[in-house]
Amino acid sequence: MARRADPPAVPALYAFVQPGLETVAADEITRDLQGEVKRTDRGSVVFRMDEITPEVLKLRTTEDVFLLAWGSDSLTYKAGDLETIKRWTAKKADWANLFRLHHSVRPKTKGKPTFHLVCQMQGEHGYRRVDALDAMADGLAGFVPAGWVPAEENAWLEIWLTINGKTAVCGVRLSDRTMRHRTYKTDHVAASLRPTVAAAMVRLAGIGPGMTVLDPMCGAGTILAEAVALCEQRRIREVRYLGGDIDANAVFCAGQNLGRRGAIEPEKWDSTELPVPRRVVDRLICNPPFGKQLEKPEDIPELYDNAVAEWDRVLKPGGKAVILVSEMDALKEAIRPHEWRPLKQMRVRVLGQPAVLSVWQKPE
Ligand SMILES: C[S@@+](CC[C@H](N)C(=O)[O-])C[C@H]1O[C@@H](n2cnc3c(N)ncnc32)[C@H](O)[C@@H]1O
Structure with a gap:
């Protein structure tokens, strides 16, 4: 045979x-x-x-x-x-x-x-x-x-x-x-995050059912769009998404991009004074400006100090933050008074620049 x-x-x-x-x-x-x-x-x-x-x-x-x-x-x-x-x-x-x-x-x-x-x-x-x-x-x-x-x-x-x-x-x-270039991303802002990096941040956050997820400096909304996509894929239900940016054009772009990804209305706000009650956020995922993106890079420590103090206010005890920055020392200094526990840290390259992606937990 x-x-x-x-x-x-x-x-x-x-x-x-x-x-x-x-x-x-x-x-x-x-x-x-x-x-x-x-x-x-x-x-x-x-x-x-x-x-x-x-x-x-x-x-x-x-x-x-x-x-x-x-x-x-x-x-x-x-x-x-x-x-x-x-x-x-x-x-x-x-x-x-x-x-x-x-x-x-x-x-x-x-x-x-x-x-x-x-x-x-x-x-x-x-x-x-x-x-x-x-x-x-x-x-x-x-x-x-x-x-x-x-x-x-x-x-x-x-x-x-x-x-x-x-x-x-x-x-x-x-x-x-x-x-690598998602179809939802039709509107762009300068320094917008690569969707694959946003997707990695969202995975590191570990979003669960019923959680509130916040991106306080959302730019074009990439992080929130990836959060929605992951939760849809994994059938994680009843997640509430909050997002906003200080720049009106970014808020408009995020609205356009997120409009196709479910019910998220990005707001124009200052991340150092959020219109969000205290202790309601389970997961904060954010990519604040890098020093190079500011007119005065020396403003970074003050911006991070004020923003992190506000993030600590809105985060629930035990809540987690996933943050991508290029000035890691300034971020650590800003987090120190709040005693968030470092869970993970990885060195990455974003927009051709070295950066650090870190995961933190607010004490219970
Ligand atoms: C690196 S970009 C974020 C990019 C975003 N992750 C995306 O994918 O498009 C940083 C954003 O922080 C915003 N920003 C800077 N200072 C802020 C503040 N005090 N409050 C809110 N947003 C702020 C900028 O307008 C900018 O859109």
Whole structure:
């Protein structure tokens, strides 16, 4: 009797995340996607799923998700890497299987199939990014079906080679730009938060049923929009959302963005004098201005002192605060008199700047 061929293996996946948020993304992959995290590196998480399904596109803390073709930690920085990239691309991946899985998640809609090859490279290498791209293209020769048309923009299928120092990963992109730029976010303000970072802050807050959630400096409303999305996804009911900003344009933008995400009416207010009764807020999630965003960066300590005193007033005993700042020393100084307990601290990069995301609990 003829032996039946084994079904093609399910390849690993990898996700790009904002540097510093790997553990939050790994938690989302494990808990919400039932994936198995295999490895995390700065800016990326490698994981496996029993089956590749469109559910993977619902991740909210990741910037992009790929099917892994091959990966290596042993680039040499020398020109010889180019031959290695070509060989690995030709030999290490089951491209037909990767393409089939891609199509199952991203069915083709109309027109001829289009594809695009992308190479990102960081670090000092003895070859150019375009040489690495050509090496990958050479390795792919014969694997990309003849009818597929190269396209620069909005290609149906993208194959990425990402090189960072001696590490390289090559894969087929499953996500598109909507994974990182949400469709609700049509109105923008300067220094608005990336939705993936807001999603990570919301996860760290641990919102439960019946809670009151406040963003006292809500800008374009990204944090509240992500809070609504997470609570909808997890069926966490009867959450009350409060948000506002000192800037009328920000309040308008937040209203536009949040209008599509449920009943939240952002208010124009000063976060140092909130029109909110004492001890009603369970979770405060906020991204105050960074020093660079103020006309006078030296005003940061005073702003944080006054804002945190007010936040302490409105927070319930045992309530939690998730705060993203670039001036962490000023935030610690502002929190010290209130004796909030530090629960977590992670170093991240936001708008190209180092920042710290911290989680605190007000004493019972
Ligand atoms: C970094 S932005 C917040 C961005 C927001 N998380 C978003 O995703 O769009 C900081 C915001 O704090 C607001 N802000 C500054 N001082 C404030 C104050 N005293 N009260 C309320 N909002 C204030 C600014 O107007 C700005 O919109």
